[in-house]
Amino acid sequence: MTRPLRIAVVGSGPAGIYAADALLKSDVAQDPGVSIDVLERMPAPFGLIRYGVAPDHPRIKGIVTALHQVMDKPQIRLFGNVDYPADLTLDELRRFYDAVVFATGANADRELGIPGIGLEGSYGAADFVFWYDGHPDVPRTWPLTAEKVAVLGVGNVALDVARILAKTADELLPTEIPGNVHEGLKQNRAKEIHVFGRRGPAQAKFSPMELRELDHSPNIEVIVDPEDIDYDEGSIATRRGNKQADMVASTLENWAIRDVGDRPHKLYLHFFESPVEVLGEDGRVVGLRTERTELDGTGNVRGTGRFRDWDIDSVYRAVGYYSEELQKLPFDVESGTVPHDAGRVEPGLYVTGWIKRGPVGLIGHTKGDANETVASLLADHAAGEFTGAAEPEPEAVDAFLRERGVRYTTWEGWQRLDARERELGGEQGRERVKIVPREEMLDASGA
Template sequence: MTRPVRVAIVGAGPAGIYAADALLKSEAAQDPGVSIDLFERMPAPFGLIRYGVAPDHPRIKGIVKALHQVLDKPQIRLFGNVDYPNDINLDDLRSFYDAVVFSTGADADRALDIPGIGLEGSYGAADFVSWYDGHPEVPRTWPLEAEKVAVLGVGNVALDVARILAKTADELLPTEIPANVYEGLKANKALEVHVFGRRGPAQAKFSPMELRELDHSPNIEVIVNPEDIDYDEGSIATRRENKQANMVASTLENWAIRDVGDRPHKLFLHFFESPVEVVGEDGRVTALRTERTELDGTGNVRGTGTFTDWDVQSVYRAVGYYSQELPKLPFDVVSGTVPHAEGRVLAGGEPMTSVYVTGWIKRGPVGLIGHTKGDANETVACLLEDHAAGRLPAPAEPGPDAVVDFLEQRGVRYTTREGWHRLDAHEQALGAEQGRERVKVVEREAMLDASGA
């Protein structure tokens, strides 16, 4: 009898689980069958959904239900708290599996090369997101002494950071935020949050729904300067061709013409302001310097030579995520991705045998979570094509118990799908005690204990 195709997927976030789903829906799942093991360095699955989405976005977190349906399939096993490459490396994986798919995502901050970016009080958005989402590998406290804060970037991550900084801790208490995050946000002194974009309203990358949600808080006054509402031919074309861009621009226009209200926390959305320097004194942030820009007719902008120093005491850069380099795989440091051809990893321009990528490590941190499905389908199609063509050498130890024995011999304290369900139930029970849906467990050891690892 022909044995199932054995596939290891490194990274159990949406990208990895979508790849597993694509494998299960393929013809190979019927004959000869597929067997999938998901490896995740965190004790819990779901990656970006658990540690990259703001806690006050329950609709986005609803994607977890769909991911659960895939994760609970009998052909899939989860090995959580397993780190690549320290606990298991590429050579190890190749000895157990016909193919290895990397879906490790992007969780670091892309660099912003301007003077002063390294001053105390200057932070990466990804680090802040990890803190308020209760990531086990970040500090339990966050400095929130600044009364005036700048956020650089006009994407959804910038909106999340600005919104969390502008909301009160009590507004966020009904969510799953851990106790240390609630206590930290209670001490937050921010009264003004300024979001800066170097281009105009038509070029903002906000999702319309996320943008409108800013105005739903009874404590946040969203303010847009009417002078920042400007369009050129390129911008008009963008609005005409892109429904979401048009909706975003329309919302910003409406906010620009209304009277400023009396909500206690002010959130300013600034356009045509390009950050050029983080100004400091005695090693700490004291201001943000921007150059005023103007449209050039194509939707792009040019500098005007007019500079402004904004009185802020901290700066958060939300200019994009960046993937971590994976040992034994090639890496493009400019794009922060693994070179590939339709998901096949390329080393020196040639495909690496049996090694594939999907998700943000493949295409970069752009698009919404759902866009990752297309990546997964493309990668899986190539993997199965290579298998059908005999291009995937058989692993030395294809039996399903071989990798279990390997991890146990290494002394790796791994979690399983059943363990995740125990942790999930434990977090929900913690929430029920407080009249909340869930309270997230933060400490790694506590997660492992609750999982029965």
Template sequence: MTRPIRVAIVGAGPAGIYAADALLKSEAAQQPGVSIDLFERMPAPFGLIRYGVAPDHPRIKGIVTALHKVLDKPQVRLFGNVDYPGDVALDDLHRFYDAVVFSTGAMADRALDVPGIGLDGSYGAADFVSWYDGHPDVPRTWPLEAEKVAVLGAGNVALDVARILAKTADELLPTEIPPNVYEGLKRNRALEVHVFARRGPAQAKFSPMELRELDHSPNIEVIVAPEDIDYDDGSIAERRAAKHVDMVASTIENWAIRDVGDRPHRLYLHFFESPVEVLGEDGKVSGLRTERTELDGTGNVRGTGRFTDWDVRSVYRAIGYYSDELPKLPFDPVSGTVPNAAGRVLAADGSHLDAVYVTGWIKRGPVGLIGHTKGDANETVACLLADHTEGRLPGAVEPDPEAVVGHLRERGVRFTTWQGWYELDAHERALGEAEGRERVKVVERESMLRHSGA
């Protein structure tokens, strides 16, 4: 093949852009060269960073600076507001590209099978995150009437949800939150937020910095019960093996032994409490029932048969994300991933699907931090390039870069481009400048398309 290798990447979040970066840094980028098109169903790129990271975490959003440098490369194009498979199907991608990489991530909530989980007032954390991050495809309002709220989970998403619920709207106003989110949070009545973890402090999946940030708000009093500080041999081994585990446990210990202050909003971290039922009355959440657990010596826990009913009026489950099934690709409903071997997609009989790859959360599940997807991308791209070198890629039928543009125009797709992102970015920054903020995020899809020059 004397022309550049044509690669389509479906999903322009960190995982997809890291895959593009890996391709650009490969030997193939020198000879015969690479030509990369990213397809994103949202009008704007950056996926999880734009629609999954809490607005008061600008440090994480700074990753966008590095991703920008990749998308600025002349070998890379962005096609936003393009849906797979509605606007471009797998057969279309095979027609225009030598290889296809799916990096569609995970934006839905993993199910929690306990009685009462479907009651009014019981929510998935992912839906709440989409609302406060200004996702264009979710409702513009959110019910925030409950004064006492439960959050189920022991990861960073649980912390994000709890922190946003416990902070005041004015604390969040300097961030990029759109006007509808600010107005919604002004009506938030939550005074108590209870975070429930099934295991102990050494098993919590919080990042040390994100955990400590809970205590930085002048309005949030973080409270931990001393009896929730417990370790067995397995827990001690975990602390010794990983510095971040020890830092998290130490922070929680310090909160457990200090005097409780008088900040107006209280955020309780409960450990060794496993949710067994969401209690209801007249179809609405009226409480939460948990079973006390205890360590079994290995770092795991077992039930004790002791139950507690907690007075809460809404429940948020933050027990993990779940990926959407992709048409024309195999799917494992248990893990919520596409079956693969080092990124090569596997058919039901174990054979590799020709020229189809995955990376990121759709590849390995929604675990780890954003930066961990770099390793996924490198592994997947290495397999793709090995298949190219060994002649296992069938090759595009219509490799002309303009062929896919013609296809989208024939379908009437209002697609956005990388230049369009710069235009939308400038508009959002102008909105922010008028209010003394860095930016104000545009929510409505039509407005995003208009300001992106779609």
């Protein structure tokens, strides 16, 4: 092949951009060269970095700087507001590209199969995160009338949800939250937030820094019951072998032995409480029933047969993300992933990120994941496994999308949108204010 290798990366979050970066750093980028189009269903790039990270975590959002440097490379083009498969099917992608890498992530909430989970007042964490992060495809308002809220799960998303519910709107105003989110949070009536985990402190999936940040707010009193501090041999082994788990457990221990202060919003971290039913009345949430669990020696838990009903007005499940099934790709319903061999679905078709391995691991794990997938792609290319694109000219994609009437954004368009959001922020003494409506994003991008 004498022309540059044409690659489509579907998804512009860290997984997709790291895959593009790995391709640019490979030998094939020199000979015969590589041309990469990153396709993104949103008008703006960066996936869950933009729409899945809490707005009061600018440090995590700083990874955008590194992603930006990759996307600035001349071998990469961005096609935003392009949806798979509505705007480009798999057959059409193969018409224009030698290989396709899907990096579509996991955007839906994993289901929790307990009675009452579908009652009014019961929500998926992902939907709430999309709301406060200004996702254009969710409602502009959110019901925040509950005074006592349960969050099910002990990962970082659960912490984000609990923290946003427990903070005041004015605490969050200096961040990039849109105006509609600030107005919504001003109506928030939550005074008690209860976070429930079915296992113990050593098994919590919080990041140590995220956990400690809960205590930094002048309005949040974090409370841990001393009876929830318990370890078995498996838990002790986890702490010895995992520095982060040990730091989390130590922080929780310190909180359990201190006196409860007088900050106005109480955030309780409960362990050894397994949700078994969301209680309802007249079709809406009025409580939560949990079963007390106990450690079994291995770090896992078993039920004790002792139940407790909690006075709760609303429930958020944060038990994990789940990927959408991709048309014409195999799919494992249980894991929510595409079956693969080192990222290879078949020669010319690859996956990376959460659609490949499930929604586990931090952003740093994504880079190694992308490197593995790209290695499989390059091996197939070297072995002559690619059939070759019928229309590999870059301008063929532009012409196809224009003919189909797709109003797509570009990398230059993102820079215009970025500048406009920063301009709006500057008018309010803030770094950025997100534009939410899709049409306004497209207009600001010059799509």
